[in-house]
Amino acid sequence: MSDKKLNIIFAGTPEFAAKHLEHLIANNYNIIACYTQPDRPAGRGKKLQPSAVKKIAxxxxxPVCQPQSLKTDEALDELSAWNADLMIVVAYGLLLPKAALDAPKYGCINVHGSLLPKWRGAAPIQRSVLTGDAETGVTIMQMDVGLDTGDMLLVEKCDITDQDTSSSIYEKLQLIGPNALTKTVDQIEAGTTTPVKQDDALATYAHKLTKQEALIDWTFPAIEVERAIRGYQPWPVAYTNLSGNTVKVLQAEIVTFSDKPAGEIISADKTGITVATASGAIKITQLQPQGKKPMSVTDFINGRADWVKPGTNLLVDAN
Structure with missing residues (x-):
């Protein structure tokens, strides 16, 4: 029998959220209901697939609830009927109106993938890598009607190395987030939380990613191009145009010196495809042509050497 007293609703959708739900279940917290987004078509057959959270639940x-919105009277009545003490929201994907935030006794808390107030918004992990931040983490926050503006209840940090991609940071936060969450829930139950107001003057916003922004701009310095290659993984993935073909760039390294114009292919051999930038150059070592699997630069050049002739300027292809 659980010694945990709080009746909790969990709201989340992707794998990141499912990991938090699994941790709560494994540690015997009272999850009385799960909210997740409606099943979506996926795979070749486009059959409706349940979310990762729904599968675990x-x-x-x-019990699983999948309203299209939480703004209708029907959805709000259903939420209130659970008579929950607390609602935990992790990458749910639906906006919670004030009536939903106020429904549980202790309101709603959220696991956010940044060190608030930095990187409020939809893509905090990616923006932290793209900007070259030295650290990130998770903030457990008391939700309010603003966009990630609520009081901070607990913060756990982790380093961002120059090898990290957004995908690897996602995995790091997936490890530290669940423990931070249960620690916070225990504090709420014990009445020992110490809410800290965010300094709005320090806030930055992590705007939603688009496919278009992942097109590599060779007029940027090499350090920024390399961050983009790491930051846009696993989605939308940095790409460039080679001989009129869209090619994803999966791995690359910085070459500190270049005297060639930005966008010019300096060399192409088994060690990499080196492209000049505004400052320095980028040596591409793994690529993925459209419709193909990821491949080493050696395999790429063996079949497509004419795509990467030294002296070619990729800025011409980009326009």
């Missing part, structure tokens, strides 16, 4: 016989 069903495995543990936890």
């Amino acid at each position: 069903l495995e543990h016989n936890i």
Whole structure:
């Protein structure tokens, strides 16, 4: 029998959220219901697929609610009927109106993937890598009607190395987030939380990613291009145009010196495809042509050497 007293609703959708739900279940927290987005078509057959959170909830016989919106009277009545003490929101994907935030006794808390107030918004992990931040983390926040503006309840930090991609940071936060969450829930139950107001003057916004912004701009310095290659993984993935063909750039390294114009292919051999930038150059070592699997630069050049002739300027292809 659980010694945890709070009745908790969990709201989340992707794998990141599912990891937090699994941790709560494994540590015997009382999850009385799970909210997740409606099933979406996926795969070749475009059949409706349940979210990662729904799968975990069903495995543990936890009731699942999948409203299209939480703004209708019907959805709000259903939420209130659970008579929850607390709602935990992790990458849910639906906006919670004030009535939903106020429904549980202790309101709603959120696991946000940044060190608030830095990187409020939709893509905090990616923006932290793209900007070259030295650290990130998770902030457990008391939700309010603003966009990630609520009081901070607990912060856990982790380093960002110059090898990290957004995908690897996602995995790091997936490890530290669940423990930070349960620690916060325990503090709420014990009445020992120490909310800290965010300094709005220090706020930055992590705007939603688009496919277009992942097109490599060779007029940027090499350090920024290399960050983009790491920051846009796993989505939308940095890409460039080679001989009129869209090619994803998966791995690269910085070459500190270049005297060639930005965008010019300096060399192409088994060690990499080196492209000049505004400052320095980038040596591409792994690529993925459209419709193909990721491949080493050696395999790429073996079949497509004419795409990467030294002296070619990629800025011409980009326009």
